[in-house]
Amino acid sequence: MRIISMAFFLLSLALQAQTYNWTAFSYPTSTGGRFDDVFFLNENVGWAARGGNGAVFKTTDGGSSWAQQTVGSPPNEYYRNIEFLNENVGFLGTLSDNFYKTADGGNSWQRVTKISPYPQAICGLDCVGTSTVYGCGAWFSPAYIIKSTDSGNTWQYIDMSSYAFALVEIVFIDENIGFVGGSDDDGAVILKTTDGGASWTKIYNSNIPFEYVWKMQLLDNNKMFCSIESEAPNSGKLIKSLNGGVTWEANDFPDVYVQAVGFTSETHGWMGGHNTGFYETFDGGNTWTNTGVGGVLNRIFFVNNNVAYAAGASIYKMTVGNLGTQEVTEDHLVRKLRIDVAPNPVKDKLNLDIHFLHSDHIIIGLYEASGKFIKNILKDDVSIKGTKKYSLDFNYPKGNYLLNVHSNLGRQAVKIIKE
Secondary structure: OOOHHHHHHHHHHHHHOOOOOEEEOOOOOOOOOEEEEEEEEEOOOEEEEEEEEEEEEEEEOOOOOOOEEEEOOOOOOOOEEEEEOOOOOEEEEEEOOOEEEEEEOOOOEEEOOOOOOOOOOOOOOEOOOOOOOOOOEEOOOOOOEEEOOOOOOOEEEEEEOOOEEEEEEEEEEEOOOOOEEEEEEEEEEEEEEEOOOOOOOOEOOOOOOOOOEEEEEEEEEEEEEEEEOOOOOOOEEEEEOEEEOOOEEEEOOOOEEEEEEEEEEEOOEEEEEOOOEEEEEOOOOOEEEOOOOOOOOOOEOOOOOOEEEEEEOEEEEEEEEEOOOOOOOOOOOOOEEEEEEEEEEEEOOEEEEEEEEOEEEEEEEEEEEEOOEEEEEEEEEHHHHHHHHEEEEEOOOOEEEEEEEEOOOOOEEEEEEEE
C-alpha cells in the first residue's frame, strides 16, 4: 500500500510540475484587428480566420509556417469562424451576408447558395460525424440555425426566434445531441437538443439582461465550460457544468467582455476576452492568474490535452513542457470604434460620427448613469469601412447617460450629458 501511495504521490507531483506554454506566431499578422477563429484537424493541419480585413490561412506543420488562401470574396468582409469535416471539406462563416464552402482543403472557396432564407451571419459552426454541419447566428439578431446532413450540399434553415433573439455558439456531441448559446430576454441562454435541432430545451439562463453565452467547450461530452460576456457593472463569467448541463456553477472573471474559454480538466483552464489575454486557473475558476501572454482572445481550440491553439491579436499555440525559448508579445490590442459625439452636452439631437474599420454591425443601447437600461436607440448593418453619421432624437431629461456600443469589435461605453 505504501508503494502504491508513493506512486500516486509522485504522479501528482509530476502533473503539477508540467509547464504550459502559450506562444504567439509572428506570422500571419492581424493587421490591426484580430483572428476570430482557429481550427485544427490534428496537431499539424489547421486553418485560421482573420476577422476584420478577412483572410484565411492554412498550416500543415503545426503553425511553423502558414499560407494565405484566397477566398475570392468582396473586400472588407468579416470572417467569424472556420470549421472542417475532413482535410478537404470545410466551411467559412462571415458577418457579411456570405457563407463559404471549400472541397479542396481551402485552395478554392465557393459561396453557399442553397439556404433559404439566407443567413445574415454565421457566428458559430460545428462539424460532427462524417457529413453533418451545424451553424448559428447572429449575435446582432435574429436567431437561427442552419443544418446540413450531406456535407454542405443542401441546407435546412431553422428559425430560433421563439427561443432566443441572438445565437453565438453551437457545439454538438454527435449528429443529434447538441447545444447552442446566445441571449434571450432573460440574458445569457443555453439550449439543448436531442433530436438534431427539431426541438430545444432551455438548460441555462443567467437572468441578467443583455448577457451572452459567447463560447462553449465540451470536455468528455459531459463537462461544459462556457464564457458569459456581460455589461458593466456586472462581471464577465465562467459557467461550468460537470453533469451535461443539469446543474451549473458560475465564477466571476476579470474581463467583463470575456469570450474565449478552454479547459484541460475540471480545474485547469484558460479564459480571455476583449480586454485580456490568457488568464489561467487551477481551481476551476475560483481564482485567475494573468499569464502576460496574448490579447483580445476569441477562441481556444484543443487538439488534445498537450496541444492547443488560440485566436486573438495573434495566433497562439500551447504545448506542455519546457520549450527553451518563449516568444511573449505585447499584443494586448484594444479593438474599439472611434465614436465622436458633437456637441456633447447634447440638446435635442444626439449626433454621432462613427468610424468603421471594415464592414460591421452595430447596436447602441442607452443607459442611465446608474447603469439602468432605457432602450436600444440604434441598430445598423454597415457594408463598407469609413465614417458614418447618425442624428438621433434625444428627448430625455437633463442629466448624465451612457451609450453602450456593441459592434463586431466588441463593446465599449461612451459618456454623454443632456442639457
